[in-house]
C-alpha cells in the first residue's frame with residue numbers, strides 16, 4: 001500500500017516542512033542575537049542580576065530550541081516514506097532515563113540559580129536608613145508621597161480622598177505628621193541611594209512597572225507592600241501600569257527621575273512649595 | 275464486560291431525539307465540535323478587530339465606528355474567554371473525546387448518556403449567556419478573562435461593562451463549570467468501567483489516557499472555579515466581601531465592602547487556571563501522539579513513559595498556580611516553591627517532545643494533512659514551552675509578567691498548539707465521523723499559511739514583550755517607548771489577516787467534504803485502533819452489539835514478520851496475518 005501516499009509529493013512536503021523549521025530556528029535565534037527589540041539598559045545591580053539570569057536561561061533554552069526544532073526537521077526529511085517498513089521499536093529505556101535526568105538537572109539548576117536575585121529583592125528588607133516613598137495607584141494615575149522633614153508619613157483616610165481639592169491620597173491634615181508630607185504626580189529619587197517603596201492602591205489593583213529597574217510590583221487594595229531598589233544611573237524613566245485596571249489602564253503613565261542628591265533635594269523643595 | 279453493554283440504549287426515532295436532545299455520544303460530540311467551530315470564528319473575528327485597532331486606531335471598523343478603549347478591552351475579554359472556555363475546553367475534550375473515547379475503548383456509549391446530554395446543553399446555555407453580555411447596557415465586561423477583583427466585583431462604578439456584562443460573564447462561567455463537572459465525571463467513569471475485553475489500561479490509545487487525565491484535572495479545577503464564581507457573584511449582588519477589602523474609594527465614592535482579599539480570587543482562579551492550560555493541551559498531546567504513530571508507521575516511542583509523563587504533568591500542573599502571581603504581593607517564600615515546581619514540569623514536557631521525535635525516528639513518514647498538523651504541534655509545543663522557562667523564574671518574570679511576552683507564550687502553547695491538535699483531529703477523524711474524506715489538497719493548502727502565519731503573529735510578541743510592551747493596552751500612544759514597537763504591530767496584524775483568511779479554506783473544505791467528499795473506507799489510514807474497525811460513520815451503538823476483544827497495545831505498526839505493516843488491536847494473534855511480538 002506504500003505507493004498510495006509516497007512518491008515525490010511526499011518528498012516535496014517533507015523538504016518544505018524541514019526547510020520551514022530550519023528557517024524558523026535560524027531567524028528566531030538571529031532576532032534574539034540582534035537585540036533590535038530588547039530590554040533597555042539596566043540601571044541597578046538588581047536589574048543586572050536579572051539580565052544575567054535571563055541570559056543564562058536564553059543560552060539553555062536556545063540550545064534546546066535549536067536541537068529540538070532541527071532534530072524534528074531532520075527526522076521528517078530523513079524518514080519520509082520511501083517504501084518499505086519502518087524500524088520496529090517500542091523505545092529505549094536508557095535513552096529515556098538519560099534525557100530525563102539531563103533536562104531535570106538543567107531546568108531545576110536554572111531555577112535554583114534564579115532565586116538569588118529574587119531573594120535580594122524580596123527576602124531581604126531595605127537597607128536601614130533607606131529613604132521611603134509611598135506609591136499609590138488609582139484609576140488612572142500614580143501618586144507619590146514623601147514623608148517630609150519629620151521622616152514620618154502622616155495618617156490617611158479613604159473618606160478624605162478628593163482629587164478636586166488636591167488630596168488624591170486622602171491625607172488627614174489634622175495629623176501633625178501629615179503636615180509636611182509631600183504628594184507628587186511624578187517620582188524622583190536620588191541616585192545611588194537605597195529607596196524603600198511602599199505600594200498601596202485606592203480602588204482596584206494596579207502594577208508599578210519600571211523597565212530599566214526590571215521592577216514590577218502590583219499595588220493591591222487592602223495591602224501594603226514594601227520593596228526596595230537602588231537606581232545607579234541618573235536619567236528620566238517611564239513608569240507604566242502593568243495590571244489591567246479599567247478603561248484608562250494604558251494611559252496610567254508617569255516618570256521616574258533619578259537625580260543627583262542636590263538636584264533631588266531641590267526637586268523635593270519645589271514640589272513641597274506647590 | 276457486562277456493564278459495557280448495559281448502557282446501550284434504543285436508537286431514537288424522531289429528529290429532536292436524534293439530533294437535538296440526543297443521548298448518543300457521537301451526536302453530542304459533533305454538537306460540541308460545531309459549537310466550538312462557531313465560537314472560534316466569533317473569537318477570531320474579535321481578535322481581528324483588536325489587531326486592526328492596534329495598528330489603525332482611527333479607522334472605522336465594522337460594528338464600531340472608531341473603537342474606544344473600553345470597547346477594545348471588552349473585545350479582549352470576550353476573545354480570551356470564548357477561546358479558552360468555548361473553544362479549547364470544548365472541542366478537544368468534550369467534542370472529540372465524546373465521540374472517540376467510547377469507540378476507542380470498545381463501548382457502546384458514555385457511562386451516563388443523560389448526563390452527557392445535559393452537559394452539552396449546559397455548555398450551550400452558558401455560551402448563549404456569555405454572548406448576551408455583548409447586548410446588555412454597558413456592553414461586555416472589560417476585566418479580562420481573569421476577572422480580577424476588585425475591578426470585577428464592584429460594579430459599573432469601576433468602568434463600563436462591569437455591571438450587567440460582568441454579571442452575565444460570571445453566571446455564564448458558573449454554568450460552564452457545572453457542565454464541565456458533569457462531563458468530567460462521565461469521562462472518568464467511562465474510562466474506568468466500560469473498557470471492552472482485553473482493553474487493559476496500558477493498552478489504551480494515548481488519546482484515551484489524555485482524555486482521562488484531562489477529566490481528572492477538570493473535576494478538580496472547575497469545582498474550585500465554580501466556588502470562586504459563586505463567591506464573586508455574592509460579592510457583586512449580595513453585599514458580601516470575599517474579594518473586596520475595606521476602604522476602597524472608586525471615582526471618589528467610598529465602597530461599603532469590608533474585609534475581603536483580592537489575592538484570594540487570584541489563588542482560586544489560578545488553581546483552576548493553570549490546570550486549565552493542561553485541560554486545553556493534553557487532548558492535543560494525545561491526538562498528536564496518535565497521529566504521529568499512525569503516519570510514521572511505528573509504535574509510539576516509550577508508551578509507558580508517555581503515560582507517566584501525562585500523569586506527572588497533571589500532578590505538577592495542580593501545584594504551580596502561583597507562577598501567575600509572582601508580582602501579586604503573595605508570600606515571596608512560596609514563590610520559591612512555585613518556581614521550582616514549575617521548572618519541574620519542563621521535565622515531563624521534554625519527555626513528551628523527545629518521544630515524539632523518537633517515534634518519527636526510523637519511521638516511514640506519510641505526509642498526510644493530519645500528520646502535518648501533528649508535526650506542527652510538536653514544533654509549536656517546543657517554541658511555546660521554552661518561553662515558559664523564563665516566566666517560571668520569579669526574578670526573570672518581573673520584567674516579563676503582564677507583557678506581550680506572556681501573550682506570545684500562551685498563544686503558542688495553549689492557543690495555537692491546541693488548535694493544531696484540533697485541526698489534526700479533524701483531518702484525521704473526519705471520514706470516520708461523516709463518512710467522507712476531506713480534501714487532502716485543500717488540507718495542505720490550509721496548513722502552510724496557518725503554520726507560517728501563527729509563527730509570524732505570535733513569535734514577534736515575545737520581542738515587544740522584552741522591550742516592555744504591556745498587555746491589555748488598547749492604545750500605545752501614552753507610553754512613549756511603545757512608539758518604536760509599532761512596526762512590529764503592523765507586521766503581526768498583516769500576518770493575522772493572512773492567517774485568518776486561510777481559515778476559510780478549512781471551513782470550505784469541511785462543508786464541501788461533508789456533502790461532496792470522497793466516500794470513506796472503514797480504515798483509510800491503515801490504522802490499528804478500534805475506531806477503524808467500525809463503519810464510517812459508526813451505527814448508533816458503535817459495534818452493532820458485537821463488542822470487539824482486544825489482543826494487544828494500540829500502536830503495533832511495522833511488526834516484523836506480519837503480512838501488513840499494521841496489526842490492529844482486535845485481531846487475535848496468528849489470525850489475519852498478524853505477527854506476534
Ligand code: HEM
Nearest residue numbers: 318321324350354357358418419420688689745746747770
Ligand atoms: C486568530 C488568532 C489570534 C489572534 C490574532 C489573537 C490576538 C489576540 C490579541 C490582540 C489579544 C489582546 C492582547 C492584549 O491586548 O493584551 C489576545 C488576547 C488573548 N487571546 Fe488571542 N488571538 C488569537 C487566537 C487565540 C486563541 C486560539 C486563544 C486560545 C487560547 C487565544 C486566547 C487569548 C487569551 C486568553 C487572551 C487574553 C485575554 C485577556 O488578557 O484577558 N487567542 N489575543
Ligand SMILES: [Cu+2]
Nearest residue numbers: 241243245249
Ligand atoms: Cu492599569
Ligand SMILES: [Cu+2]
Nearest residue numbers: 548595597598
Ligand atoms: Cu500556569
